[in-house]
Amino acid sequence: MTAPQPLISLQSVSRTYRADGVAVTAVRNVSFDIERGEIVAVMGPSGSGKSTLMNMIGLLDLPSEGALYLEGADVADLSEDHRSSLRARSIGFVFQSYNLLARHNAIENVALPLVYCGISRKERLARAEQSLESVGMVHRAHHFPRQLSGGEQQRVAIARALIASPLIVLADEPTGALDSRTGAEILALFAALNRTGQTIVMITHDPGIATQCRRTIRLHDGALVADETLAPIPPERSAAP
């Protein structure tokens, strides 16, 4: 009872897709925990199951086998509606292709998750402005996505992911569509967020980026092949293996 629960806990999670009678196991018997305040890089070759894993952590998908616990609760036991509202309140998604709504301006895009939290328009816009402020994009609040550069769009997407103060930010190749300099800026933003205690899981192909994360999880053919925590190990976790 008193032992603190990990934020996310995967226990022998598998995910099998069945298409035209052919079963493809995208994630195979994967187990690991994510603690609060961590920043984790997920690496692996294309098709190794990174996005599939991310979708399950983000409650967009459910394991075919095994169980995934969010703050100790088996997510398979939650209703579809409950998982949806957890996505609105507790999960912040950042996608490689930004996924902003083209016909809404930056501040409306950032405010979108709050629509599904039942928050009034006035408060939504006030909080969206704060969130834009935190990624340095408040001067572009009324621009539409097509009027923004890739890096700016990704900042807006990060502001949107942060707006509901989520338990965890999940980023699927957030720098994949950006040049290396802009990518480094985005990465610095994530690093700064992590220093304030924000838990982040980030898929990346770039080993340079991965080394900036304290922990790297490697997948191959859907299986977990490495889970490395690099120095410097924070003092409070020095007892961990």
Next chain:
Amino acid sequence: MTMLQGFQIALHALRLNPLRSILTMLGIVIGVASIVTVFAIGSGAQLRLQEQIRSIGANVLMINPGAVYQGGVRLKDGSKLTMTESDVQAILEQIPEIQAAAGSIAGTAQVIHESKNWNTTINGTTTGHFMVRDWQLATGRYFSGSEEAGAGKVVILGSTVAHELFAPGEDPIGAQIRIMKVPLEVVGILDRKGPAQDDVAFVPLTTAKLRFLGSASNINRDSVAYIIAKVAADGQMAGARTEIENLLRQRHRIPAGQEDDFKVQDPAAAMEAQQGAIRTVALLLVAIASVSLLVGGISIMNVMIVSVTERTREIGIRRALGGRMRDIRLQFLCEALVLCLLGGAIGVGAGVTLSMTVARMAGWITSIDGQAIGLALAFSIATGLIFGFYPAHKASKLSPIEALKTE
């Protein structure tokens, strides 16, 4: 997500594509406009008929000339005036159920008062005419006995004619008007009975024959164009009718087996039948108009399905950001509803304008009631719900992961 937010999102989406939104609504607009118009014209026609039925008076029989034979050739109905003033007398005296009866001849002429003139129906008849039709005077008096017997130069005006010839506030009683150069004194103004009835001027039958209509070749001194008769009670209509037929056959010496040279009709009953027919036609037209509402609904469904497909990625994003299935469903349902409601409102406006234009141009009576408008709007809401549900449901069932992968 609340209903209000759903409507806000819907309005935002529809504003982005105004032309498409308008085209999508068009079917509903046309459907609702035609339902409102058909209702307005149909109930207007019914009102007009009801007014006519009322204006004829209760329990009235009308006797018109029928077919006649000349040298073995059948001439068409009404080609010869077969009834006479003595027929009227006989009906009055010999048939106990008849309370009042009057013969009439009629034509059209211009009536002139000072600088004003008006073309109207001139009806030559006796005071009995007003008794049969329960037609009261607004002011003045009916014809006197000596005026009826001696072709008195007097006239009783329907309210439309009085309105056209005299300025407001002017007292027509005692004034001189002229019909075909004959000066006549206005002795009475009739109560209003309805627009179709009030446009008439009555003169004594004798006056009409002697001074205006008598020159027509088919009128001999004694004949009348038609007779109206009032039966004492509703239940006696059929009996009185048979008695009149028997009496007239006998008086006109029609041998057994030959067709009557007159026709006894119950105009109220005939009009009631006509009213039924109007109702049927109106219902049919409403049914046809409803089909265009249906087509409008289908076009909304079609556009909504396309829109859901186009916006699959948006749906995926909304789901990933916490939109529940029912939120997505509500969003698209609201879009369909807004289209239908907006279309319905425009349709009501167009229908009201259209029926008012028809009323003005064609001179028809139209009647727009709140019930028809409410019904049309209810129809369009129902259309929105029915045809919006499938696309909205489809949208809500999309897998968020698949939706996010689409381009």
